[in-house]
Amino acid sequence: MKPSDIKILIVDDEASIRDALSQWFELDGYTVSSAEDANAALLKLQQGPWDIVMLDIKMPGVDGLELQRRIKKIDKNIITIMITAFASVETSIQALKEGAFDYIVKPVDPDDMSHLIRNAVEQRRLMHENNQLRQHIDDISFSDEIIGESPEIKKVLEKVFEVSQTDATVIIKGENGSGKELIARAIHSQSNRKYFPIITINCGAYSDGLLESELFGHEKGAFPGALYRRQGRLEMADKGTIFLDEIGQISEKMQADILRVLDTRQFSRLGGDKKIDVNFRIICSTTHDLERAVQEGSFREDLYYRLNVVTIFIPPLRERTLDIPALARSFIKKYSQSMNKNVLDISQKTLDMLVEYNWPGNIRELRNVIERAMVVARGNLIELDDLSFFFPVVESDARETTLPSLDEVEKIHIQKVLELTNGNIAQAASILKVSRLTMYNKIEKYQLKKSKNDMPH
Amino acid sequence: MSFIYIQPIKTDHSPWIEELEKSVYAVFGYHTKVANLDIDLENAFDKARQQYNSSSILLQIISRPPVDAEKVLGVVNVDLFIPVLTFVFGEAQLRGIGSVIALHRLNNKFYGLAEDGELLTERLVKEAIHELGHNFGLIHCNNQSCVMKSSTYVEEVDQKSVEMCSRCQELLRGLCSD
Numbered sequence: 001m002k003p004s005d006i007k008i009l010i011v012d013d014e015a016s017i018r019d020a021l022s023q024w025f026e027l028d029g030y031t032v033s034s035a036e037d038a039n040a041a042l043l044k045l046q047q048g049p050w051d052i053v054m055l056d057i058k059m060p061g062v063d064g065l066e067l068q069r070r071i072k073k074i075d076k077n078i079i080t081i082m083i084t085a086f087a088s089v090e091t092s093i094q095a096l097k098e099g100a101f102d103y104i105v106k107p108v109d110p111d112d113m114s115h116l117i118r119n120a121v122e123q124r125r126l127m128h129e130n131n132q133l134r135q136h137i138d139d140i141s142f143s144d145e146i147i148g149e150s151p152e153i154k155k156v157l158e159k160v161f162e163v164s165q166t167d168a169t170v171i172i173k174g175e176n177g178s179g180k181e182l183i184a185r186a187i188h189s190q191s192n193r194k195y196f197p198i199i200t201i202n203c204g205a206y207s208d209g210l211l212e213s214e215l216f217g218h219e220k221g222a223f224p225g226a227l228y229r230r231q232g233r234l235e236m237a238d239k240g241t242i243f244l245d246e247i248g249q250i251s252e253k254m255q256a257d258i259l260r261v262l263d264t265r266q267f268s269r270l271g272g273d274k275k276i277d278v279n280f281r282i283i284c285s286t287t288h289d290l291e292r293a294v295q296e297g298s299f300r301e302d303l304y305y306r307l308n309v310v311t312i313f314i315p316p317l318r319e320r321t322l323d324i325p326a327l328a329r330s331f332i333k334k335y336s337q338s339m340n341k342n343v344l345d346i347s348q349k350t351l352d353m354l355v356e357y358n359w360p361g362n363i364r365e366l367r368n369v370i371e372r373a374m375v376v377a378r379g380n381l382i383e384l385d386d387l388s389f390f391f392p393v394v395e396s397d398a399r400e401t402t403l404p405s406l407d408e409v410e411k412i413h414i415q416k417v418l419e420l421t422n423g424n425i426a427q428a429a430s431i432l433k434v435s436r437l438t439m440y441n442k443i444e445k446y447q448l449k450k451s452k453n454d455m456p457h
Numbered sequence: 458m459s460f461i462y463i464q465p466i467k468t469d470h471s472p473w474i475e476e477l478e479k480s481v482y483a484v485f486g487y488h489t490k491v492a493n494l495d496i497d498l499e500n501a502f503d504k505a506r507q508q509y510n511s512s513s514i515l516l517q518i519i520s521r522p523p524v525d526a527e528k529v530l531g532v533v534n535v536d537l538f539i540p541v542l543t544f545v546f547g548e549a550q551l552r553g554i555g556s557v558i559a560l561h562r563l564n565n566k567f568y569g570l571a572e573d574g575e576l577l578t579e580r581l582v583k584e585a586i587h588e589l590g591h592n593f594g595l596i597h598c599n600n601q602s603c604v605m606k607s608s609t610y611v612e613e614v615d616q617k618s619v620e621m622c623s624r625c626q627e628l629l630r631g632l633c634s635d
Contacts, residue, residue: 016512016540019512020512020540021541023550023551024539026551027591027607028596028607029596104541106540106541107506107541107542107543108543110542110543110609113541113609114609
C-alpha cells in the first residue's frame with residue numbers, strides 16, 4: 001500500500017487543529033480530508049471508504065464517542081483515534097472499549113504522533129492483507145479438485161457440503177488411492193474453520209511412541225533425544241481440523257488416548273503437566289472395516305461410536321468408471337503444465353482400455369499411469385503405445401487367441417515384479433508405484449502367497 | 458528569473474547564510490536573496506503555551522511575497538508549535554510558496570549542551586532543504602539518510618544527510634519540469 005492509498009479523515013470543530021493535522025499527514029503522503037462536525041463527517045464517510053478517522057471527543061452536537069459508534073456501524077474496520085484536550089481517563093477508556101485504536105491528548109509530541117499513525121497504518125495494512133488472504137482462501141475450493149460427474153461422486157460431494165456446515169466428526173471410508181484426504185480437505189475448506197489449518201497425520205506411518213509424540217507434542221527432555229519442546233499436531237490444529245488418516249491402524253493405548261482428548265478437549269505434552277485446551281474438528285479415514293475390528297475387539301467400541309457421527313464412503317474408481325475420462329484429462333492438463341509438454345488429450349482407444357481396467361489402486365494409480373504415459377508420449381495425444389508399460393501382454397498378433405483380462409495382466413505383472421525383487425514387497429511397491437498396503441491386497445487378491453516359503457517378505 | 462528568498466526573522470543570519478545559499482543552489486538550482494518582509498513575530502505568540510504559532514508566521518510570510526520569489530523561507534529563533542503538537546522544527550506548504558523553520562530546538566543550548574555553531578548550521582541547512590522540498594511537492598521519504606526523511610527529534614536530524622536520495626532527486630526533477 002502506498003501512503004496515498006491510506007485515507008485519513010480528521011473531525012474536529014477547531015479549524016486550526018483540522019488544518020494542522022491535515023497538513024502534517026499530507027507531508028507523509030497520505031490522502032487527507034477533514035470535517036468540522038459529526039454531520040459533515042458522516043456525509044464524507046458515506047461517500048467513500050476511509051482507513052483512519054481522527055476525531056475530537058468534545059464537539060458541539062454529536063460528540064466524538066457517539067460519532068465513533070456511528071462510524072463503527074458504517075464500517076467496523078475503520079481505525080478510529082480519539083483526540084482530547086484533557087486527559088479524561090474515563091472517556092478515553094470508554095472510547096477504547098468501544099473500539100478506538102488509541103487516543104491522543106493535545107498537544108502531542110510529534111514523535112508520539114508519528115508512531116501512532118505508523119502503527120494505525122500498519123494495522124490497516126494487515127487488515128487489508130488479511131482480507132485479501134481470506135478472499136484468496138474463499139477462491140480456492142478444494143471441491144473443484146474433485147473431478148467427476150458420476151452419480152456416485154455427486155452423492156459424495158452433496159454429503160461433503162452438508163457435513164462441512166456442521167462440526168460433526170466424520171469418518172471417510174474408501175480404498176487406497178480413492179481420494180480420502182482430498183475429501184477431508186474439501187470438508188475443511190467449506191467449513192467455518194477454513195481460515196485455520198487442517199493438519200494431517202498418517203496414523204499408520206508411525207510407531208506407537210512416535211505417534212503419541214506427533215499428536216501430543218513433547219516437552220524438552222521428555223525422552224532421550226527430546227532436545228526441544230515440540231508442538232503436537234493436535235495443538236497445531238487448534239481452531240482448525242485434524243485429519244487422522246488410517247485411524248484403523250492405531251494401537252489400543254492410542255485409541256484410549258484419543259478417546260480421552262475427544263471427551264475432554266484437553267491434553268498434555270509428553271513429559272509435561274500443563275493441560276492444553278484445544279478446539280479442533282476431527283475427520284478420520286480408514287481402509288479397514290472398523291465394524292469388524294470392533295466385533296473382533298481390536299478397535300474400541302466407544303471410540304468407534306464417538307468417531308462415527310457421519311460416514312462418507314468414497315466409491316472405488318471401478319464403480320465410477322464414468323469419471324475416468326474426465327479424471328484422465330484433468331491429469332493430462334495438470335502434467336502438461338508441470339512437465340511443460342504439449343500433450344492435449346488421450347485417444348479414444350486408450351481411454352476405452354482405461355475404462356475397462358479395474359483400478360485396484362484407484363485414482364492414485366490412474367494418476368501415476370497418466371504421469372508415466374505423459375513422460376513417454378511423443379505426440380500431443382496419449383496413444384495406447386504410450387501405455388505399453390501398463391498393458392505389457394497385449395500384443396496385436398496374440399489378440400485373437402489369447403486375449404487376457406485386465407486382472408490377469410495385473411496378476412502376471414505383479415508376479416513378474418515380485419520375482420524380480422525376490423519377493424520384497426517394499427521394493428515391488430516402489431517399482432509399481434503403489435502403497436505397501438495395496439501390494440498386500442493384490443497379493444491376497446491374486447493368491448500370490450502359495451506357501452509360507454513363497455511368502456514375500 | 459526567480460529566486461528563493463531567505464527571510465531571517467529577528468535573528469542574525471550572518472553565521473549560516475552563506476552555507477544555506479550554497480546548499481539551496483546545489484539542490485534546487487535557484488539563486489537566493491535575503492528578503493526583508495515585515496513580519497510581526499509577537500502576533501504569533503501564544504501566551505498560554507509560551508511558544509510561537511508557526512502557521513501564523515507562515516501566513517505572514519506568504520501574504521506579500523516578492524514578485525520574483527519562487528519560494529520564501531522564513532528563519533526564526535523561537536520555539537514553534539502547531540496547535541495539535543508540542544513543537545515543530547518547521548512548517549511548509551506542500552506545493553506552495555512558503556515555509557518557516559526555527560533554530561530554537563536545533564541549537565545544542567536547548568538540550569543543555571555546549572553550543573556548536575557548525576552543527577547548528579548543518580541542522581538548519583537540512584531543515585531548510587527539507588521544508589523547501591515540501592514546497593516543491595516532495596513528501597516524506599523512508600530512506601534514513603535522505604534529507605526528506607521526517608525528523609521528530611534532533612538526533613533524527615543529525616542522522617540524515619543534507620542531500621536527497623536518488624529517488625527524491627528524480628521526483629524533484631519531475632516536479633520542477635512540470
